[in-house]
Amino acid sequence: MPVCGVIPARLESSRLPGKLLLSETGQTLIQHTWEAAARSERLDRLIVATDSLEILEAVHGFGGKAFLTGEHPSGTDRIAEVAEKELLDADILVNIQGDEPEIAPEFIDQLIDLLECSPEAEMATLATPIRSLEQLQDSSCTKVVCRQDGSALYFSRLPIPFTRDVAPETLLPEQSPWLLHLGLYAYRRPFLLELTQVSPTPLEQLEKLEQLRALETGAKIQVGTVAHPTVGIDTPDDYARFVSRYQQGTN
Template structure:
């Protein structure tokens, strides 16, 4: 039984076309994510899952393993196809976002260890304390509320928990009550396959958050808290800043 890291990858991107293949730094953006995932010692294997022959060719050139899939509505469905084809050799599947080139391998390790150490839990994910009002108010930044055991109670684009009697800015310190959800997931194999067979749930459709489908089925999601988040590349400005950082580090 093995732990497989899967990076779902597609060509289409509304705000930054072909972003995973951008290579102004000398290598494609996707390669940075793949290299970081390969550095995580809790992963036995790392596979890029894509329906794009262009992406597949690029991954092959930089030495990565690739699995060609059909078209899917989400990255979760895409990795589920690969896991299903791999059969029972997979025990845990880790969904890694391809557009996060600075992802910390230690966070991937923490994600896997969290699931391994919680036998009654179906999946795990990450959160980090929110210490900026701009993040707290931003609906594109998902928040998660957990119980005393660190299991997710709810995910929302809204500010949860709501602060009724205090100015939220006064609480954004080392003891911040708010957690930013990070879109990195580890699934037990059978649960991933079951989850992707279900239609989108009521709350999932309202919030546009896939993880709510799991909660609505009664699944347990363990949340590991980490100190920082990696920055995703979504816009031309994001990529330009990434290129600048790489140039400065290389100087």
């Protein structure tokens, strides 16, 4: 069962323009992400999917594989194009965010194992316990609630579940019932191609969460848990902290 990792990579970013090509560490952000993902033991192939010639050339420059796509509204659509035109033998495709240079390769392996061991699921993703009130109340942090079998029941930007009789801070951090959704997905090939042909659904449009399209159309998304979150790079401060961590780690 061939498993392919795809890193969707756009050059434009509203909060940090050109972030994937930032290189204060001596290598670009996209190279850091590539090298971290390449340490996965379960990926048979890894490729960057981009609409940017600059990113394409940067990836080829460090020896990575890249595919030039058309313009797309989302990374999922970009991955679907690569699946149709380049990764014809892939049974499972893993969506790896290009701005997560410290992605743990074992997370990727866990995600793939999760989907392979969940034959009724069309997708799999990961989550981690929320341990701070700030993160719980932050609408940019997506929360997920699950069924007893570990599949996703709903995703929201609001704190779910709501605790009617208990103040949230009394449960944090040790008794947290809240899960932070991580933007790492694995798809079965047929489902990915079907999903990207479906128009945005009502709940997806309200919450601006693409994974709700899958739930609204009846898909099962299996959710695995990990001990700590991944760290994405969205702002100049995020990048500065990453550079500092990297420099400390190499000294």
